[in-house]
């Protein structure tokens with residue numbers, strides 16, 4: 068469908084939007100209740116991740132580091148720093164889980180994580196996430212797999228009502244909640260893994276950031292394997308289906324690349340009707356579908372004349388492009404952080420793995436930008452407009468409550484984009500008028 | 510020869526107050542109980558404000574991912590603002606196995622071709638330091654090829670925390686830039702501002718006053734800084750350190766090498782700003798300059814006092830609890846006192862002995878110095894009847910529980926409270942906090958709560 072360039076071909080990233088694999092791992096652990104993510108590396112990586120998520124979510128973030136220093140880096144195989152860290156964490160608090168994830172430094176020195184983990188008594192999950200490989204999506208997925216692999220108990224029973232939902236990393240907390248509740252409204256019990264919907268959703272509470280609060284519990288993680296279905300949303304988490312099936316081959320896996328827009332949501336609803344043996348969905352679902360239909364017609368004129376640049380993680384690109392395409396939006400350029408099999412399916416003229424320097428060079432290809440907060444400065448430079456989506460966003464508040472998916476979120480998404488496109492054209496017309504006036508005066 | 514600084518030497522820096530009580534321990538963070546950025550973070554913070562230089566991180570995305578374009582340090586540089594441009598080699602498994610030096614060289618070429626910087630800073634990181642990349646050699650070659658300074662900065666995160674990183678950055682600039690160029694002219698009142706990052710435009714709140722007095726800022730390290738001017742810094746008559754103990758080693762070495770004396774100042778609040786400007790004039794030692802400075806201070810203070818009149822009424826009798834670290838514990842306290850607010854307690858959790866002494870001196874006998882503010886502050890608010898809590902975002906909940914006004918001290922990361930005019934900004938923000946009903950409202954009982 069699209070022309071895809073999977074490698075950047077440059078010796079560096081200029082104005083990067085790619086985020087590292089350990090950051091994805093941290094975020095996944097934050098979706099587990101009372102978890103302490105422990106990044107195994109020198110102190111800076113954890114600090115950068117903590118600052119980024121704190122500013123993005125406007126929430127205190129629980130994250131510790133094994134604080135490897137130059138001496139330890141040379142002498143220790145990981146035992147000392149991890150064992151000490153676990154001890155020091157437990158001196159102050161008692162987490163339900165410690166989530167050890169590595170960084171480039173500790174991978175380069177070749178620490179034996181499995182060996183160390185086997186010596187530690189307290190509940191702990193470990194995952195290898197060197198930052199010179201993969202990115203945010205893979206860190207999230209590897210961690211989700213590790214959680215299931217190392218915690219979920221094998222099972223041979225099936226609870227016909229139970230569904231395990233695995234969202235991709237770019238779904239914001241409210242989106243996970245909406246999806247969770249949507250599926251439950253068809254009569255299922257849903258456990259989301261990881262679940263940011265109650266941990267990073269901007270609720271008022273006494274949060275000292277000593278531990279994550281909210282999310283899937285360790286007890287729930289242990290008991291995932293009696294689910295009738297595992298539903299994965301996003302190509303990056305598709306493999307988690309098989310991870311869970313290893314614990315119980317009777318679990319059925321249903322995968323969706325996204326659940327955005329009319330067609331995407333219809334696909335989910337069709338399956339839910341079938342799986343729940345119902346003829347009709349709950350009335351509210353029907354109402355939202357009609358609202359989305361109306362929103363599509365109301366927004367098609369504006370979006371249909373707009374050329375888009377999308378800048379995001381692969382799964383996020385796929386979902387946004389699908390929504391825009393449904394109302395005639397032309398995604399002329401989609402820039403991905405990393406390579407992914409989904410890139411070939413994205414409905415865009417051109418899909419590249421690249422950075423914002425690439426975006427700047429191809430400025431003639433698009434009118435409106437959708438991407439993280441870095442695209443705002445880009446928009447200024449290339450004299451366009453940007454709508455903020457994706458990690459990180461330091462410029463706006465309320466990001467955790469932005470909902471773009473299913474019929475409901477789809478309608479809000481189209482409104483927001485259409486309004487932004489109109490304002491952009493309005494500004495252009497104004498600009499043009501001023502220019503003509505000036506010319507007249509001169 | 511490697512340009513790697515001797516870490517041990519930097520740690521036992523004699524002029525560094527921070528180390529008097531903590532000798533050596535700066536280098537041993539506690540596993541599982543460490544917060545704060547790494548040396549690379551500190552080095553970047555120190556050097557990033559050079560907007561006419563490119564800052565290239567030689568490492569994976571963890572080291573730059575969320576950390577570029579923080580927009581905190583504005584510049585008046587008319588070219589492309591490279592402070593807001595992120596460069597990283599984004600090394601891959603392949604580079605880890607077969608070396609990333611070629612990639613680094615090509616990255617520098619790319620930057621020079623497309624962005625024409627005045628210099629390139631190349632930062633090593635844990636992985637590239639661990640696999641032994643020779644960034645000195647690469648920098649040397651590229652500097653010769655392109656005819657601009659390429660400065661290796663050896664501050665991989667595993668050597669220590671932010672403080673050390675900023676010292677290493679100072680070291681790199683001292684070694685590779687300072688003294689490599691002569692200024693077009695010199696004046697008897699040339700100074701360098703060291704450790705002034707122009708965070709949120711802080712520098713611009715007082716630089717014009719110095720200029721009005723005829724004091725010339727020859728160079729800054731590094732707020733609104735220029736590579737061309739830092740290269741001439743060795744010709745200054747005085748180094749002024751702005752609230753940055755970590756750079757004392759740099760100024761001390763400049764004193765040894767170039768005979769430049771140094772003083773330390775803060776430009777936070779009225780009292781400190783006046784004291785700072787006067788200290789500079791006195792250090793330059795010209796009687797006429799000192800007299801003019803006193804006159805300027807009198808004029809500025811009078812102007813400020815007049816502008817503060819409407820606020821005094823609002824702040825009269827108001828008490829504040831301050832929970833913030835390091836030198837802010839007393840510098841903000843001093844600014845609050847300038848506004849007529851009584852500071853009844855401050856945090857000394859992470860303070861050095863000197864900071865504690867200073868806090869006591871500023872706040873007086875009866876004030877409470879909190880050693881564990883997170884657990885103490887709620888009670889302190891009750892005991893003192895405070896009206897306002899100034900703290901980091903995490904303490905917001907305490908203020909809401911106590912139904913008193915809250916101001917996020919980290920707000921100053923977005924707007925400047927420095928200099929005389931900054932005090933007006935602070936006053937306005939505090940007034941808005943004190944008059945905002947949200948702190949009383951938000952925690953009211955829900956209709957279904959008894």
Ligand code: SF4
Nearest residue numbers: 109111112572635666
């Ligand atoms: S600790 Fe090392 S790897 Fe981590 S951010 Fe700092 S320099 Fe990079």
